[in-house]
Amino acid sequence: MSQGVQIVRDWRGLGPELKGAAVAVGAFDGVHRGHRAVIAQAAEAARTRGAPLGVVSFDPHPRRWFQPEAAPFRLMSADQMATALAPLGVKRLYLLPFDAEMAAMSDADFARRVLAEGLGVVHAAVGFDFTFGKGRSGSPEALKAYGRDLGFTVSVAERIDDASGLKLSSSAVREALAAGDMDRAAAILGRPFAIAGEVVHGDKRGRTIGVPTANVRMGNYMRPAYGVYATRTRLADGRLIDGVANLGVRPMFETPEPLLEVWLFDFDESLYGQVVETELVAFLRGELKFDGLDALKVQIDADAQAARAALSRQTPSASR
Template identity: 40%
Template sequence: MRIVRDLSELTAPVDGAVVTIGNFDGVHLGHREIFRRVVERARELQGTAVVLTFVPHPLKVLDPERAPRLLNTYAEKERLIAASCIDLMVALPFDAELAALPAALFVEEILMRKIGVAHLIVGYDYAFGRHREGDVAFLQRKGAELGFAVEVLSPVVSGGESYSSTRIRRLLAAGDVAGVVPLLGRHFTLEGRVIHGANRGQKLGFPTANLLTEKEILPRPGVYAVRVRQDEKFFDGVMNIGFNPTFGVERISLEVHLLDFSGDLYGQDLRVYFVERLRGEKVFASGEELSLAIRRDIERARTLLADTRIVEYREYLDCGFSPPGRDA
């Protein structure tokens, strides 16, 4: 997938551009259904499957207090969109100037002149531009005027409720990491670099890797059964997200204990796949009581993880060429 981060990189319109527009935070299965249709239509037209998105999320510029914590880092979003068989991703810098651009000029100058849209695919409730004036009816009128088709997709529904990033955030806030898998089409993950911690786990007999991550949203504080990827190796693990109340820590920490692992992880990058929440945080009367609880967590995690297959992403898109790589 080619990534364009500045419109000046598009020196000519894209051949047969089939375009969808959105933030696509989470790249959940609802988003992937849109991408599937974009790819399908692009192959029919022998054109180019294009995703137009914005960096940063528009609300981070327009109303930072209301801006959502993002489910993916921008690097993760790029990787997941690439895994969806998209040919070109335009990551348009969002600033006050773009926010003030009337919807008509956005369509004429960016969609038509720069990208060369031939076919636009949007969700039934999509709207963009100043005061959200660029709704579906507006796009259909502009398409008829300028000569591009507009296809409107119905909502993708699971369990009587539409797929949405808000729904996934709600589940993560409740610690329901198992419940997000059917919506994301994969296990929720975070990536982080191993940094030096207080070595409390080592002293208790359960050495942990302390992670520094760019992830904006985390599951509810507590203890989780996880799988951890180090390079191409996978390890079962137990992860604690929280404030270590037994030790009176005020800053949230991410600590993961890899089962049956020995070695030095400092400075390395790990990817953590969340499988199930084991328990909430608790204040223990002593280190011995905490050690006993950790042993119970490990035993339960071993049982849960023994029968768990990690879903890295849903391999169901027919791209018309070789399937995407699994690193998503």
């Protein structure tokens, strides 16, 4: 369970207590404002049918299955997804394994075996561009036809864009992150982009210049623009701590993998082994290479000042 959302990791062999939901079906990576329109339709069906509200997504993301060598692209972890879904009234997150069996299913088989028989859904809400089944052969209209035969209703959410014309899609979030445009990413997501992970041991070099950092590996997350960010980090106990972070490979020291290294302001506690979530609130500058530690320290102090100024202009996001 995460924030009241039950995560169900298969569609096979479920008992009756896990069936019968009105669900939104899709990847929902990021649970952005466009996704919420689909989930709202499922919520309305859940209310009128007296059914629990569920979301059907996939792990791994289908793109990862078909393009295993693709660069990391995820916008959130499973736990972050569950946390984002909880305020929307979602009770169950069906995080279905996207495996060889799923990849080989026809659209008709997916509708029958997974949605009707496996999950026993009473309603399925999908987006206007939803495709499903081998070769992406299924469309929203096809799902409506299958639903009529199999005993569940279907609704289709039309494309919505921000009043300013901002495209509300996961690809648009990724484009904004790649450009370091954190305001645009947050406008689409409805909250700042955040990286969650376990704090791991680094090379301890920051401590030698009075800047101890909490280091988190990037894992499967999309790599935003490398550089320095104003951040807010939510600790395991719920505290939200302002800070400044370097995200990247540090050209001066050439780390073997990209790291998120966060200096938490006015904080002196050990976080090793704890899972923290860091919001990238504002992009301050790109990565630089310095002549030595003294020059680096001068720049870090300037970055900290810039981060504090940027954070003073941004209201913290709601607590979990």
